[in-house]
Amino acid sequence: EPEVTQTPSHQVTQMGQEVILRCVPISNHLYFYWYRQILGQKVEFLVSFYNNEISEKSEIFDDQFSVERPDGSNFTLKIRSTKLEDSAMYFCASRWSANYGYTFGSGTRLTVV
Amino acid sequence: AQSVTQLDSQVPVFEEAPVELRCNYSSSVSVYLFWYVQYPNQGLQLLLKYLSGSTLVKGINGFEAEFNKSQTSFHLRKPSVHISDTAEYFCAVSDPRSGGINYKLTFGKGTLLTVNP
Numbered sequence: 498e499p500e501v502t503q504t505p506s507h508q509v510t511q512m513g514q515e516v517i518l519r520c521v522p523i524s525n526h527l528y529f530y531w532y533r534q535i536l537g538q539k540v541e542f543l544v545s546f547y548n549n550e551i552s553e554k555s556e557i558f559d560d561q562f563s564v565e566r567p568d569g570s571n572f573t574l575k576i577r578s579t580k581l582e583d584s585a586m587y588f589c590a591s592r593w594s595a596n597y598g599y600t601f602g603s604g605t606r607l608t609v610v
Numbered sequence: 611a612q613s614v615t616q617l618d619s620q621v622p623v624f625e626e627a628p629v630e631l632r633c634n635y636s637s638s639v640s641v642y643l644f645w646y647v648q649y650p651n652q653g654l655q656l657l658l659k660y661l662s663g664s665t666l667v668k669g670i671n672g673f674e675a676e677f678n679k680s681q682t683s684f685h686l687r688k689p690s691v692h693i694s695d696t697a698e699y700f701c702a703v704s705d706p707r708s709g710g711i712n713y714k715l716t717f718g719k720g721t722l723l724t725v726n727p
Binding site: 506538539545588598600602603 | 614644646651652653654655656659700702713714715716717718719720
């Protein structure tokens with residue numbers, strides 16, 4: 498069964514450093530998402546991406562965040578200057594069509610120290 | 611704005627017992643409803659979904675859920691659980707008015723189901 502692949506599974510970074518979280522969505526999917534879950538809290542929507550542009554972003558997704566699909570296969574989330582409160586599990590997801598369900602990746606646990 | 615409440619953060623049960631995981635949502639409009647499961651070190655896997663039609667929805671692994679509009683609930687049930695059902699379960703809602711492009715999900719905090727022998 499096709500999978501959404503996220504790397505790395507766990508990343509530790511120092512406050513103020515830039516991090517890039519990587520995702521390989523399912524190859525024929527058209528809609529891409531990032532969600533995050535701070536420990537003990539809800540899974541929260543960050544951003545959706547379609548046709549090479551952001552289609553919606555939450556208030557969490559400020560200027561420190563950016564997404565990119567550089568080569569038609571990877572989908573990345575960049576945090577320019579990490580803060581302690583960015584520590585969370587980040588989930589990538591993709592969908593084939595509007596009426597098709599999400600497929601989520603296993604997540605990247607980001608720890609900012 | 612939508613919100614989802616999962617009343618129980620942890621539910622311990624014995625193997626072969628029935629289980630119900632509760633989910634209530636808050637929305638002034640019709641919504642789509644989902645249950646996801648997360649096994650240790652794995653991603654979120656769709657268990658079942660309600661989009662329209664019959665209020666009783668059957669999903670994978672013997673789970674089912676019933677949509678109750680008057681009570682704004684979408685409780686998940688299984689008549690007899692197995693050890694392998696131990697996982698975190700998330701209820702989520704999506705507003706179909708948000709458009710086909712987005713269909714972003716609003717999640718509850720999750721319920722950890724622990725099945726004991």
